[in-house]
Amino acid sequence: MSNNFNLKNYIKFFANKVDDWMRNNLVYSNKHTVGLLESMRYSLFAGGKRLRPVLIYSSYGIFESYFDKVTPFAAAVEMLHTYSLIHDDLPAMDDDDLRRGKPTNHIMFGEATAILAGDALLTHAFQVMLDKDLNPDIPENIMIEAAFKLAKHAGFEGMVGGQYADINNEGKPIDEETLSFIHIHKTAKLLSYCCELGAILGFGDETDKKRLHNFGEKIGLAFQIVDDILDITSTTEQLGKNAKSDEKNSKATYPQIFGLDESKKKAKKLIDEAIEEISVYDKAAFPLIEIAKYIIERTN
Amino acid sequence: MSNNFNLKNYIKFFANKVDDWMRNNLVYSNKHTVGLLESMRYSLFAGGKRLRPVLIYSSYGIFESYFDKVTPFAAAVEMLHTYSLIHDDLPAMDDDDLRRGKPTNHIMFGEATAILAGDALLTHAFQVMLDKDLNPDIPENIMIEAAFKLAKHAGFEGMVGGQYADINNEGKPIDEETLSFIHIHKTAKLLSYCCELGAILGFGDETDKKRLHNFGEKIGLAFQIVDDILDITSTTEQLGKNAKSDEKNSKATYPQIFGLDESKKKAKKLIDEAIEEISVYDKAAFPLIEIAKYIIERTN
Structure with missing residues (x-):
């Protein structure tokens, strides 16, 4: 397998799967809300890497291979992730005008619509997961576990809590424990959920x-450390979003606390530990391992 | 029953039930998110009338009377309703600084925290409904139906869609069909959900x-028409929120299109129709009927 494996094609295959499904599922429902749907779809199809769906499919692939069964859940998580980006970019939050090389949602549609598009995507994520017509082969207990854990990882005990701590600590000197809390909650919680969801x-x-779950949390934390590193070492063109934005928002980062070299070492160590967590699955975990490696090798 | 029935005490009984539960359930979980929880609790306990929980209990009371079983669901809906108020009041939306006689969330905690408090309350509503530990007596299929329909009524096909249409039509001349779409989606969808949930x-x-569901939709539409009327005929002190805010935001209202008298007639007709919908339940529907009557008699 490893000789012929091409991560880029593998990601593209699953990204297309989830994109096709979202394109067909999220349609204009009413003349009064055309602009809202347009705004939701704008951010949903703005060129995201679909890392979360690919993690879900890859983790699921260890156990079964009815991948179409997973697609609505992968789409739901991508919708939830997209809502978090839209709200994070708002002027009152990180105030970013560029995301994936394109104007952010509120730049395109205005703040009110951006807030509502985020609210609607978040709500729709749960609707999709709990829709029996869309998920005829998912047992009820599995549906509940999936949606309940999504809420737990995305709400105030998870992602939103991390985003709050991030905003709340802007401009303050913070310690490693706080920084780690922020990164784990803001990014790693949802990634660990994706892997567990599979x-x-x-x-x-x-x-x-x-x-x-442990695998996802470790690669999630590594992912965020790499994000901090790239924010310093890359240009806006390379990132597709504004570089040096952490500095602009006076945010504490790993490189700031530990320096660049030590941060890179920490990320590498986390990836090694993550891979160790799932070594028991041997070849079945191969795609996940390749994704873990890609996370520290990526340049945007 | 009717001779001894006191609507105020009845509402207070169920409002206390849901308040006690929320006070115990929504607790400070972590030192890094104390301010977020504080902001969520501020709006949750800012003196809301608990109309939605009371509708859920009252509708449920037609069929069974294990009211404690219902409480987490009633709390979840109140959390979702509270999120919608926090986001609606934001500067980018209705820009209101007063709600229930108190400063709105973003005035107290800043815009970023208000956005996140709303996001967290919305997410937590689903978490509560899907929590098997909190809801040991709810069958899985009922849990899924309740949470799925909440998403459907609250998302872009429901409440968020209504809020979008409302904002999007500010300052524009609109017809009755558009105004009715806004009122049904912004307010009546969630109220009809509450009654169906029972x-x-x-x-x-x-x-x-x-x-x-039909009962809830009709009282919901009447509720919104009465809101439009009160916005014109009441003072800020009476309402506990800024009066004349529709005019300030150039929003179309029923009184503006139909005049005050005709609007009052329309509200009365909807309440009569709503009561007719549930007349088959006879005495069991008595509390719901009293609530319906209260909706057009209220002064704030």
Whole structure:
């Protein structure tokens, strides 16, 4: 497998799967809300890497291979992720005007619509996961576990809590524990959920869920450390979003606390530990391992 | 029953039930997010009338009377309603600084925290409904139906869609159909959901759900028409929020299109129709009927 494996094509295959589904599912429902749907779709199809869907599919692939069964769940998580980006970019939050090389949602549609598009995408994520017509092959207990854990990882105990701590600590000197809280909650919670979700949908046992959750949390933290590094070492053109934005927003980062070299070492160590977590799955975990490696090698 | 029935005490009884539960459930979880929880709790306990919980309990009471079973669902809906108020009041939306006689969330905690508090309350509503530990007596299919329909009524096909249409039509001349779309989606969708939810949790059949849904939609539309009327005829002190805010935001209202008298007649007709919808339940629907009457008699 490893000789012929091409990560780029692999990601593209699953990204297309989820994109096709979202394009067909999220349609203009009413003449009064055309602009709202337009705004939701703008950010949803603004060129995201689909890392979260690909993690879900890859984790699920360890257990089963009915990938179409997973697609609405992968789409739901991507919708939720997109809502978080739209709200994070708002003037009252990170005040970013560029995302994936394009104007952010509120620049295109105005703040009010951007807030509502985020609200609607968040709400729709739950609607999609809990829709029995869209998910005829998902047992009820699995559906509930998937949606409940999404809320837990995305709400005030998870992602939103991390975003709050991030905003709330802007301009303040912070310690490693606080920075780690922010990164784990803001980014790693949702990524660990994605990996666990694959095990949930694939009927893995509690040990499987725990392993994949840990894998996701470690690559999530590494992902965020790399983000901090790239924010310093890259240009706006390379990133597709404004470089040096952490400095602009007076945000504490790993490189600031530990320096560049030590930060790179920490990211590398986390990736090694993550891969170790899932080594028991041997070849079945191959795509996940390749994704983990890609996370520290990426340049944008 | 009717001779001894006191609507105020009845509402207070159920409002206390849901308030007690929310106070115990929504607790400070982590030192890094104390301010976020504080902001969520501020708006949650800012003196709301608990109309939505009371509708859920009252509708459920037609079928069963294990009211404690319903409480987490009533709390979840109140959390979702509170999120919608926080986001509606934001400067980019209705820009209101007063709600229930108190400063709005963003005035107290800043815009960023207000946006996140709303996001967290919305997410937590789903978490509460889907939590098996909190809801040991709710069958899985009922849990899914309740949470799925909440998303459908609250998202872009429901409440958020209505809010978008409202904002998007500010300052424009609009026709009755558009105004009706806004009112139905912005307000009546969630109220009709509340009434249907009572039937869902009480194991009502599809006819029961439809009847109570229709009842809720009609009182919801009447509620919004009365809101429009009160916005014109009341003072800020009476309302606990800024009076004449529709005019300030150049919003079309029923009185503006139909005049005050005709608007009052329309509200009265909707309440009569709503009561007719549930007349089949006879005495069991008595609290709902009293609530319907209260909606057009209220002064704030």
